[in-house]
Amino acid sequence: MLAKRIISCLDVHDGNVVKGVKFKNISTIGDPVELAKRYCEEGVDELVFYDISASYENRKALLDVIERTAININIPLTVGGGVNTIGDFYNLLYAGADKVSINSGAIKNPLAITEAAKRFGNQCVVLSMDVKMTSDGKWTAFTMGGRTNTFMDAVEWAKKAESLGAGEIVINSIDNDGVYGGYDLKITSLISEAVSIPVIASGGAGEIKHFKDAFTVGGADGALAASLFHRNQLDIGLLKRTLASSGIPIRLL
């Protein structure tokens, strides 16, 4: 039976893992390679490196960090941040990424999804979308770390990305990010029902129940968390054993 995935996201800034609240107040948490190894040993199913400054400052993700990490782990690694062109995909995949996530680059040039899928396969093209509920009550895609409203309906954008060739969608809730109140289950389930590619819930995990809700209520295939794991607020082994004993298919070590 296919297991639901627990994904640990490391926001990388200048070669360090950092965490902010609602994309602000950034603080350093540790070394990406060491953290990646630790998560791998603790039983995380996948890792994500997200170069949070790359999109804004037009910087490339740190290829040497990826390279050093890839040889030290035995689980999949997704890398994103500042991805715009097929060349960015190539560089990140060659450095050791298994999947590449594209966010504002795909909004600027949606055909980048198609081009990358054709060259590297759909499975390694991840659409990452930053979603926020606007004052008119609609979930909308934002870019530039939540600074810029694209006025694109989140569900419509997800469907379009699937038709362009994306193999997976990560839904980052800007409203819920870093506040430990649970994932945005509504937008997660709306998108999960609208597309037939895997959907990952992101932003807001604070306790075990939130992960269970992401899978059962949100229909997510994976659930991503960052600071909850980095700050040891939730033990990954305990999380996975609890989910497994409540009937969620989970990979146990």
Place this chain on the structure above:
Amino acid sequence: MNLLIDYGTGNLHSVKAAFQRIGIPLTLSNNPDEIETADFVILPGVGAFGDAMDRLNQSGIASALKKRFEYSRPLLGICLGMQLLFESSDEAPGISGLGLIKGHFKKLTPRPDAPKIPHMGSNTLDLANDNVLNYSGNWAYFVHSYALTYTEPGVVLFTTHYGEAIPAVVRKNSAAGFQFHPEKSGQSGETMLKTMITQLFEGGLNGIISSD
């Protein structure tokens, strides 16, 4: 020498590192002559069937692999690399694979108990009827949208279940393939590699796996 074929399809670091850990050091190569005669060759795979076959054909690697197979030299395909051992795929209509083993890959279709494509994540392996391998290990990491539909008797050794039985480990003569990524399957992937690799190839891999 043991080679990992570099044909421009992405991440090779983790395959190299995983084989290093089980005592099989790999050298990257895109040289058809080396690929034809090396002790052991791995055809990795991230990418699309058509694009990958174009690269293998244009570089001369495709004919080197066919000759390897004629001479019964061990060859392991991983994920797309496994798919390329067969004849064809829905992913690239009209394009011939290496054709070492009879078989076609069809696009997976969403089913009520398997609604999302690609089939992505950890899944368990089941023994197929024809299995002759001893096996330990459990979860295997899959990420693919195409599955082997038919092949010759005896080729499928393990399957996984995702809406239907999907061939996961195959072998014919000196060519074997994993649909999943053992190098991404955590500790159980390494255990699987260790226990399967010596059994997969006729005559074993004597002299290939270092004793330390």
